[in-house]
Amino acid sequence: MSxxxxxxxxxxDELFQEISSDELEKTxxxxxxxxxxxxxxxxxxxxxxxxxxxxxxxxSEISKWLSGTHNFNSDTLFDIEKTLGIDLINVxxxxxxxxxxxxxxxxxxxxxxxxxxxxxYIEGKPLISYNLQAFK
Amino acid sequence: xxxxxxxxxxxxxxSASLYSLFVQKEQKTLFDxxxxxxxxxFKSELKDIVxxxxxxxxxxxxxxxxxxxxxxxxxDGVCAFYDxxxxxxxxxxxxxxSLIVILGNGGYKPKNIRxxxxxxxxxxxxxxxxxxxxxxxxxxxxxxxxxSEDYMDFEGNLEFNI
Numbered sequence: 001m002s003x004x005x006x007x008x009x010x011x012x013d014e015l016f017q018e019i020s021s022d023e024l025e026k027t028x029x030x031x032x033x034x035x036x037x038x039x040x041x042x043x044x045x046x047x048x049x050x051x052x053x054x055x056x057x058x059x060s061e062i063s064k065w066l067s068g069t070h071n072f073n074s075d076t077l078f079d080i081e082k083t084l085g086i087d088l089i090n091v092x093x094x095x096x097x098x099x100x101x102x103x104x105x106x107x108x109x110x111x112x113x114x115x116x117x118x119x120x121y122i123e124g125k126p127l128i129s130y131n132l133q134a135f136k
Numbered sequence: 137x138x139x140x141x142x143x144x145x146x147x148x149x150x151s152a153s154l155y156s157l158f159v160q161k162e163q164k165t166l167f168d169x170x171x172x173x174x175x176x177x178f179k180s181e182l183k184d185i186v187x188x189x190x191x192x193x194x195x196x197x198x199x200x201x202x203x204x205x206x207x208x209x210x211x212d213g214v215c216a217f218y219d220x221x222x223x224x225x226x227x228x229x230x231x232x233x234s235l236i237v238i239l240g241n242g243g244y245k246p247k248n249i250r251x252x253x254x255x256x257x258x259x260x261x262x263x264x265x266x267x268x269x270x271x272x273x274x275x276x277x278x279x280x281x282x283x284s285e286d287y288m289d290f291e292g293n294l295e296f297n298i
Binding site: 001002003004005006007008009011012013015016018019023024027028031032034035038063064066067068069070071 | 167220
């Protein structure tokens, strides 16, 4: 069976020379957004017309949303999120908790007096204390 | 006119194969002609089309909702690639699931017409895609054209004389 021949188009190459990586990324994200919405509609067991009714929009407007060309405003995205029960915009204001990991290396026992010991005394008897080096 | 199905190297990737028809007499594809005929007046629309086709081929696949369906005969897969809002640059395609798309030619659809049949150029390009689709369907039925093992490509008799 004959296999398909690969073809290199100089016309396509010329257009790509005028397209930045940022533009490509923006296009990709816009299309991925459309995919998320389409999958959200399917997860509800709906067709486009059901989704349109739920949002009080015309089916033609939904088609434009899903085309991968639409530039959404935030209000529309919030409405879609709420209707489909999906996340499209993450606006969590809580700062992420930062966890620092310390590796504690115990080097040797010491016989430190009370003032220098980092450990408490219990009933007047010193605890065995250790030199500790902490590495982050 | 003799045509040969070819794979557009720059746009095809792991998510979809994008083909066009190489016109033997003119030594270029229908998609090349689409670009050349429209680059003076619609450069930004062409760039948008190419960006989206690139995403389809390399990242997402040819999902149905990226195309305006039912632009041909019933069930023949002829569709139009959605144009950006307020643009009426129409690109006719034949879509075979989300893995293979054949890009044809098209043109400007003026705002004062409601259907492509009102424009001679669009009608010509649309009907060419319908003919190609019909021939491919027939060849698939009699196994002159088959899918590759991964369903990403066609193999077999990929030349057409229309």
